[in-house]
Structure formats: C-alpha cells, structure tokens
Amino acid sequence: MRLKDKTAIVTGGASGFGAGIARKFIAEGARVIIADLNGEAATAMAAELGCDAVQVDVGDSDSVTNLAAQAQAIFGTPDIVVNNAGVTHLPKPMETVTEEEFDRVFRVNSKSIYLMAKAFVPGMKERKSGSFVNVASTAGVSPRPNLNWYNSSKGWVITATKAMAVELAPFGIRVNALNPVAGETPLLKSFMGEDTPEIRAKFISTIPLGRFSTAEDMGNAACFFASEEASMVTGVAMEVDGGRCI
Numbered sequence: 458m459r460l461k462d463k464t465a466i467v468t469g470g471a472s473g474f475g476a477g478i479a480r481k482f483i484a485e486g487a488r489v490i491i492a493d494l495n496g497e498a499a500t501a502m503a504a505e506l507g508c509d510a511v512q513v514d515v516g517d518s519d520s521v522t523n524l525a526a527q528a529q530a531i532f533g534t535p536d537i538v539v540n541n542a543g544v545t546h547l548p549k550p551m552e553t554v555t556e557e558e559f560d561r562v563f564r565v566n567s568k569s570i571y572l573m574a575k576a577f578v579p580g581m582k583e584r585k586s587g588s589f590v591n592v593a594s595t596a597g598v599s600p601r602p603n604l605n606w607y608n609s610s611k612g613w614v615i616t617a618t619k620a621m622a623v624e625l626a627p628f629g630i631r632v633n634a635l636n637p638v639a640g641e642t643p644l645l646k647s648f649m650g651e652d653t654p655e656i657r658a659k660f661i662s663t664i665p666l667g668r669f670s671t672a673e674d675m676g677n678a679a680c681f682f683a684s685e686e687a688s689m690v691t692g693v694a695m696e697v698d699g700g701r702c703i
Contacts, residue, residue: 459684461486464532466524466577468515468569469542471498473642474592477672478539478679483508485680488532492524494542515542515569525576534580534587537683540570540614541592551605559606566610570617578625587630590682591618592675595638595698611636615694622692631691633682637670638698645669666699 465482469475470491479489479502489508493499496512503510511527514520528535544565546558570591581587596604597611618634625632639645639660645652661667678697681687696702 458486459680459686460537463487463536463683464489465537465539465683466490466492466528466535467539467541468492468513468573469494470539471495471502471510474637474640474670474672474675475539475541476502477674477676478541478590479508479676480506481673481676481680482537482683485684487537487683490524490528490531490535492542515540515572516564518572518575521569521572521576534577534584536586537588537590538573538577539590539592539679539683540573541590542569543592543594545604545607548603550603554606562606562610563613566607567613567617570614574621578630581625581630582628585629587625587628588683589618589621589630589632590679591632591634593618593634593636593694595636595696595701598636598694598696599702618694619692626691631682631687633687633690633692634694635675635678635682636694636696636698636702637675638664638701640670640672640675642672664699664701665703668699670697670699 465487467475467479470479471493479491482489483506491499491503491510492513499510509531511524513524546554591614593614594611596608597615600608618632621632674697
C-alpha cells in the first residue's frame with residue numbers, strides 16, 4: 458500500500474502502459490482517474506479496476522480544463538499526475554512526414570504536458586506537494602532512423618521533465634520521467650512499421666534482456682517515482698528498457 462490515500466490521474470490509462478500504471482496504483486492504495494481520449498474504453502477499464510474515468514483530449518486546453526474540474530469534484534487536486542498519453546507517426550523519412558502528422562505528435566506528446574502543468578501545478582503549489590511522472594521513451598535517448606519527429610517529441614519530454622523539476626522543487630513538487638522501449642501497446646505496430654514474427658525478433662534482438670517493456674514494468678517504475686520511497690528523486694529520466702540504451 459505504498460500509495461495509500463494518494464490520488465492520481467493517468468492519461469492514456471485505458472490501454473497499454475497507462476492501464477498497467479493505473480492497475481498498479483490502485484493495487485497500492487491510490488484513488489485513480491483514468492483519463493483517455495477513448496471515453497468508452499476508459500469507462501470499461503475504470504469499471505474493471507474500480508476507479509473513475511474521464512474522457513479527455515490531452516492536446517486541447519478546454520478538454521484538459523474540464524478534466525481538472527471533474528478531478529476537483531471527485532477528489533480535489535491530485536497528488537500524482539501521470540502524463541502517459543502518446544502517439545507516433547509511421548516510420549518514414551523525416552521529410553515525408555506530413556505537417557498534420559507532425560502537429561499531432563507534438564500536440565499529444567508535448568503540448569499535453571504543458572496543459573496538464575497549467576491545470577494542476579497551481580493546486581500542487583498551494584498544497585506544497587505533488588508528483589508528475591512523464592512517459593518519455595528510449596527514442597528520446599537513442600533515436601532510431603525514420604521516427605525523427607517522434608524521437609524529437611520524446612527528447613522534448615525528457616528536457617521538460619528536468620526543467621519542471623528544477624522550477625517546482627522549491628514547492629515540494631517532484632517531476633520524473635520513464636523511458637520505456639517498445640511494448641505490447643496500441644503503438645507497437647506503428648513503431649515497427651508492420652507487426653510480423655520476423656520484425657519482432659529483429660527488434661527484440663536489440664534489447665539485451667530479450668523482451669519488450671510490459672505494462673507491469675511501467676506500473677512498478679511509475680509507482681516508485683510516485684511513492685514516498687522516491688522523496689529525494691526528481692528530474693530523473695529512467696530507462697525501463699532492458700538495456701536497450703546501453
């Protein structure tokens with residue numbers, strides 16, 4: 458019960474890594490809101506886990522403001538905000554990525570963190586405590602060809618995490634990031650271009666521990682960052698990648 462009596466919002470919490478994080482947080486005693494663009498999936502996951510759900514477009518200011526208002530009604534300013542929602546463009550040469558694809562990647566992966574900070578930092582400052590966990594990627598540490606603008610968006614997340622940590626530390630607010638390698642999430646096929654046994658084997662061969670990141674891996678790591686065990690940890694971008702970035 459490392460998160461007993463804590464409250465948390467997990468964006469992109471209806472599936473993949475986000476669902477794993479929400480599941481772990483609830484198992485450790487937290488009260489959770491699953492915030493997801495897919496409202497039906499969020500409601501279904503919340504019913505399974507016994508928590509709350511809010512439909513949100515994390516790249517839209519009005520939608521995030523609505524999320525904050527609903528969170529306030531449910532449990533007040535959250536103790537923990539997990540910025541997990543993310544998208545990618547398909548693998549392709551950087552100059553062939555359309556402007557629409559570029560804007561979508563940065564809107565969801567980067568602007569969302571700005572909007573969530575705008576919505577929840579004031580309350581955390583007033584309370585003098587809080588924890589943000591931003592989901593970045595090994596792509597922001599060790600970029601792969603043909604995912605250029607996705608790589609860049611995740612590099613942005615890592616830098617934003619460190620910048621937030623420095624500015625918010627005097628207010629008792631910690632900010633950390635997780636860098637997973639690819640996992641069994643809705644984005645896996647997009648990362649690889651296509652999902653075949655041969656391509657999976659080739660991808661896994663680049664991971665020293667020989668497997669993808671799992672939702673459970675991410676839940677465990679996020680739980681540590683969000684817990685009091687990490688009370689002296691801020692500004693860290695931790696690989697959860699089986700050695701991929703070594």
